[in-house]
Amino acid sequence: MSTGQCKAASLIVSSFLLAILPLAFCAGAAVAASAPQDKPIEMRMAHFQPEQRVLMVAIKWWADQVKERTNGRILIKHFFSEKLATATEILPLVSRGGIELGTPTITYHISEFPLNNFLGDYPWPKMDEFVLWPRLIEEVPALAAEWKRNNVVPLSYGVVPPYGMILRKPVRNLDELKNFKVRVWGTNVPKKVSKLGMVPVSMSSAETYEGIDKGTVDSSLAPMDQHRALGLWQVAKYHLKCDVLPVGGFAAAPVMNLDLFNRLDPELRKILLDLQVDHLQKVKQLVGEADAADEKFLKDKGVNILSLSEADNKRFQQVAMEVWEQQAADLSGRGLGAEVNAIKAGIEKLRAEYLKTRR
Numbered sequence: 514m515s516t517g518q519c520k521a522a523s524l525i526v527s528s529f530l531l532a533i534l535p536l537a538f539c540a541g542a543a544v545a546a547s548a549p550q551d552k553p554i555e556m557r558m559a560h561f562q563p564e565q566r567v568l569m570v571a572i573k574w575w576a577d578q579v580k581e582r583t584n585g586r587i588l589i590k591h592f593f594s595e596k597l598a599t600a601t602e603i604l605p606l607v608s609r610g611g612i613e614l615g616t617p618t619i620t621y622h623i624s625e626f627p628l629n630n631f632l633g634d635y636p637w638p639k640m641d642e643f644v645l646w647p648r649l650i651e652e653v654p655a656l657a658a659e660w661k662r663n664n665v666v667p668l669s670y671g672v673v674p675p676y677g678m679i680l681r682k683p684v685r686n687l688d689e690l691k692n693f694k695v696r697v698w699g700t701n702v703p704k705k706v707s708k709l710g711m712v713p714v715s716m717s718s719a720e721t722y723e724g725i726d727k728g729t730v731d732s733s734l735a736p737m738d739q740h741r742a743l744g745l746w747q748v749a750k751y752h753l754k755c756d757v758l759p760v761g762g763f764a765a766a767p768v769m770n771l772d773l774f775n776r777l778d779p780e781l782r783k784i785l786l787d788l789q790v791d792h793l794q795k796v797k798q799l800v801g802e803a804d805a806a807d808e809k810f811l812k813d814k815g816v817n818i819l820s821l822s823e824a825d826n827k828r829f830q831q832v833a834m835e836v837w838e839q840q841a842a843d844l845s846g847r848g849l850g851a852e853v854n855a856i857k858a859g860i861e862k863l864r865a866e867y868l869k870t871r872r
Contacts, residue, residue: 553588554777556613560765561600564593567738567803568671568765571796572616575669575767575788582784589614607770608664616671616765620699626659628852631840633763634701635860636833638756640800643672644793645863653859655852664771668785669792671765674736674804679721680751681731683817687825696721696733701836706734708832718743725749737807746814755821756829767792 558576562569576589592598598606604617604625619626620633632649647670650656660667684690691710697703703713714730718739724730726748739745740752774782808818821829841853 553585555588555590556769557597558589558591558614558616558767559597559603559606559612560591560593560616561595561598561603561618562593562616562765564591566742567674567799568616568796569593570803571671571792571799572765572767574795574799575792578788578791579785582788583781587781604663604665604768607768610664610770610772612770613773614767614769616767618765619763622663623700625663627844627847628655628849628856629659629763631837631844631853632656632856632860634837634840636756636830636837638830640672640675641797642864642867643670644797645860645867646670647789647793648863649856649859652863653852653855655849655855660768661771665768666771666774668767668769669789670763670796671767672796672800673764674738674800674807675754676734676736677755678753679725679733679735679740679745679749680753680819681725681728681749683751683819684753685819686822687828690732693731694729696724696730701840702734704836704839705829705832708835709829721745722748737804737811740816741807741810746811746816750815751817751819752811753819753821756826756833 558572560569560572564573573591576591579587579589597612598615600618601621603612603615604619604622606612607615607617619629623630629650632646637643650660650667678690678695684693687709692712694712694714695706696716697706697713698715698717703715706713711732714724716724716730716733718733718735721730721733721735721739722743722745725733725745733739733745733749735745737752740749769785774785777785812818841857844850844853
């Protein structure tokens with residue numbers, strides 16, 4: 514090849530390279546831009562309950578569904594038994610964005626959630642009705658506003674198994690519970706037992722075994738899974754089924770940092786919110802199965818399962834309603850009367866609709 518031909522060939526090659534370099538750069542930029550979207554979004558989730566508790570079994574199912582329904586775009590790593598944050602630290606940590614997800618219980622945060630705690634203290638007659646909570650929060654702006662103010666979004670709800678009374682000795686009716694020293698917590702639970710003639714003793718669940726064993730308390734308000742899990746069946750051979758407490762629909766509810774939620778693609782946000790319906794049904798199923806299994810375990814360990822009469826259960830419900838109405842009056846006195854009335858109206862409306870579908 515002559516010198517002239519070499520120069521011509523070199524010019525052709527140079528021109529070709531100059532032509533494709535911008536295309537290559539654009540392609541590289543496109544790959545770089547799409548890479549973060551293709552990479553899974555990893556989120557940490559803090560829990561205060563141990564992994565084997567029924568609501569944690571439900572939350573693992575929820576997280577697996579998030580992974581499946583987002584095609585692996587969101588991956589959740591669990592930290593159980595307060596390994597990442599204590600029960601009272603989870604909510605503020607998620608709120609500040611220190612962690613992406615958590616399962617707090619807002620009964621530990623009454624000052625931040627006065628209205629949602631008021632809703633939670635309503636004496637729901639049946640556990641099944643907790644499925645109404647998402648609609649109540651959607652339809653009563655003041656309830657949704659509390660979550661927004663705390664910079665968290667509830668992605669679903671939890672429910673504790675039905676509460677009863679763990680006893681050192683048997684009782685046949687409410688009158689026989691008078692002067693019983695009962696382990697309680699919070700502000701409203703002591704009022705309920707006091708109205709029935711019992712003596713409230715504030716005590717953490719971790720202290721219950723020793724309290725019953727030493728006679729510091731005669732009884733503890735708790736579901737059957739606590740009677741089993743804390744080994745209370747060794748010192749308390751009676752479990753009284755009764756309508757004592759609300760169903761605790763804010764127990765270990767999965768929440769996400771609101772700023773993070775708003776940054777997610779609309780498609781991912783929709784998947785998370787749509788999952789709520791199936792999760793609530795899964796919670797209901799698992800709680801029912803666990804309660805039945807716990808009752809069988811307790812019976813096998815020699816625990817006697819007792820039940821209150823229908824009349825005594827109505828008395829319990831009446832007392833719970835009286836305490837709830839006092840709570841309503843207290844909130845109204847703090848300038849929240851309109852919000853309280855809206856919550857009451859919402860409960861009445863949605864319960865009526867729900868009960869129609871159950872006839």
